[in-house]
Amino acid sequence: xxxxxxxxxxxxxxxxxxxxxxxxxxxxxxxxxxxxxxxxxxxxxxxxxxxxxxxxxxxxxxxxxxxxxxxxxxxxxxxxxxxxxxxxxxxxxxxxxxxxxxxxxxxxxxxxxxxxxxxxxxxxxxxxxxxxxxxxxxxxxxxxxxxxxxxx
Numbered sequence: 001x002x003x004x005x006x007x008x009x010x011x012x013x014x015x016x017x018x019x020x021x022x023x024x025x026x027x028x029x030x031x032x033x034x035x036x037x038x039x040x041x042x043x044x045x046x047x048x049x050x051x052x053x054x055x056x057x058x059x060x061x062x063x064x065x066x067x068x069x070x071x072x073x074x075x076x077x078x079x080x081x082x083x084x085x086x087x088x089x090x091x092x093x094x095x096x097x098x099x100x101x102x103x104x105x106x107x108x109x110x111x112x113x114x115x116x117x118x119x120x121x122x123x124x125x126x127x128x129x130x131x132x133x134x135x136x137x138x139x140x141x142x143x144x145x146x147x148x149x150x151x152x
Contacts, residue, residue, distance in 0.1 A: 020069060
């Protein structure tokens with residue numbers, strides 16, 4: 001392996017370790033497993049899963065994985081404490097307690113505006129001929145509930 005290729009591999013390896021730290025900061029089990037997998041793959045001269053890939057292609061793949069981890073992986077943590085609004089009784093009846101999750105959204109997380117989903121390719125209803133929405137109004141993700149984002 002040339003010295004230039006070795007420098008690229010080391011740089012990609014370091015970036016991958018940083019990306020795992022950012023993506024899995026609160027989940028040590030997943031963090032350790034991801035780092036172990038990266039380490040074992042980097043030590044191999046030839047990938048077991050993709051033996052036809054050259055070293056340069058494997059370095060590029062590792063760079064792409066690092067970018068994906070930084071931008072697209074968000075871990076959720078179930079919080080034990082309950083928001084004050086849910087613990088109060090409403091008109092004599094206790095509100096049903098819903099679990100609260102903390103999402104590890106960081107500065108590198110890619111936040112989309114979901115325009116592509118809102119403008120989805122609806123299917124025509126065979127009876128009315130009108131285009132049906134991919135998601136019925138008010139269905140949302142997570143059972144139609146409201147999602148509140150709080151910053152820590």
